Amino acid sequence: MVTNEIYIQQTPDVIYAYLEKELCKAFSCQPGQLLGKKITHTQKIYGKSIEMDQEVTERVRGESLAFVSVYGQDSLVVRYQILxxxxxxxxxxxxxxxxSTNKFKSLNYKLFSLPVLRNVGKKKLYRKLTALKLSLEKE
Structure with a gap:
């Protein structure tokens, strides 16, 4: 598990509304239909087309949003918490x-969550958070 955070000069409700709007666009639904909503789409990863299932698993108004992406044997849980x-x-x-259900991949994910190797993941999350901050400042 990798975590990073950023401070944004907005209220939690404004940030939550923005994230919720973006998820509603991605899942093609209204906010009230978001929790439990599932989609399947094809994404290219390393030149291969991979079918990916996604589901919104958490929606706490003004506080948090989470979704899970499952592709093959792998799964990724993404959670935004707003305080x-x-x-x-x-x-x-x-x-x-x-x-992952694959033992080798599962060990690999655990290895990259160790403090020494976690910085790569933290930088990726920081870029996502910075993009969120810039998007909110534009609005």
Missing amino acids: ADEEGWSRVILTESAD
Whole structure:
């Protein structure tokens, strides 16, 4: 599991609404239909077309959103948690947790969650959080 966080000068409700809107676009549904919504789509990874199933697994208004992506033997859980901080600021915590039914891949995911190798994943999450922050500042 890899976690990173960023502070954004917005209320938790504004950040949550933005994330919810983006998930609704991706899942082609209304906010009330989001929890438990499933989609299947094809994505190219390393030049191969891979069928991926995704499902929204958590929706706590103004606080958190999570979804799981399953492709082959692998699964990835992505969770956004939004916490109110100082006046007008919020802390957004992004967590990604990967697993596999394949023992070798499962060990590989665990290896990359060790402190020494975790920095690569933390940088990736920080880029995602920075993109979120920039998108919110544009609006």
